[in-house]
Amino acid sequence: MTRRPVWMWASALLAVAVVALLVWALSVRSDLDDTQAELDQANAQVATLEAEEEPDTTMQAALDAAYEELSTRLGTKGEDLEAAMAAVEAAKRTADAAVEKANTAKEAAAGLDGATEQAQATADQARAEAEAAKAKGAVVTDCAKASFAALGELLDGGSLTAQLSTLRDTLEGIADDCKTAFAES
Incomplete structure (x- = not known):
């Protein structure tokens, strides 16, 4: 090797x-x-x-x-939720009074015999019913403004996702109040 x-x-x-x-x-x-x-x-x-x-x-x-x-x-700029809800309550009271006035005028018209008196009572009833319809319209408008104000509070509060449940609860409360107000009117 x-x-x-x-x-x-x-x-x-x-x-x-x-x-x-x-x-x-x-x-x-x-x-x-x-x-x-x-x-x-x-x-x-x-x-x-x-x-x-x-x-x-x-x-x-x-x-x-x-x-x-x-x-x-x-025209709701700067309107807060509490003011909007107060407006709903005021509109509800106005509508209730207008409906009561219309019902009273209707009862009065039914009890009259003279044509002139009945025509006057029917005119009073029509005015009262028109006032009640206008008041119900104010309830609807104020409810919409209250809902819009609730949305505004959501946007002012920061995180959208964190406040959605609060907004839902607020809107449900407004809807319930408005349904009640409109149903009673």
């Missing part, structure tokens, strides 16, 4: 070391690529979350602008 020189063994050992370093470098590079992909995915999720939050503020601004325009057109 011939003995091989040491430099051949050293070269073979060096070649094995180079291959091992190459495998290790490729493994590190693969791990780095995986980490970069995870980072890109996390950044994309953050961007998505931020994009989802922006429409909420954009939607809030759009709702605020629409509310301001409608309140200006309806």
Whole structure:
């Protein structure tokens, strides 16, 4: 057997070391690529979350602008919910009085015998019924204003999602009050 020189063994050992370093470098590079992909995915999720939050503020601004325009057109600008509900109660009392007046005029017209007196009583009844219809219209208008004022309080309060249940309860209460007021009238 011939003995091989040491430099051949050293070269073979060096070649094995180079291959091992190459495998290790490729493994590190693969791990780095995986980490970069995870980072890109996390950044994309953050961007998505931020994009989802922006429409909420954009939607809030759009709702605020629409509310301001409608309140200006309806003449309810600056009207608060308590004042609107007080107006509903006042309109309800007016409607109740007008209906009572119409009923009294109707009863009076039925009990009269003379044509002139009956014509006058019928005219009084018609005026009272017109007044009752106008009062019922005021109830409807004031109920709409109260609902609009409740919406305004929602928009003034910050987070829309947090206040939706409060708005629903408020609107249900207004609707119940208004149904009662209109039914009694």
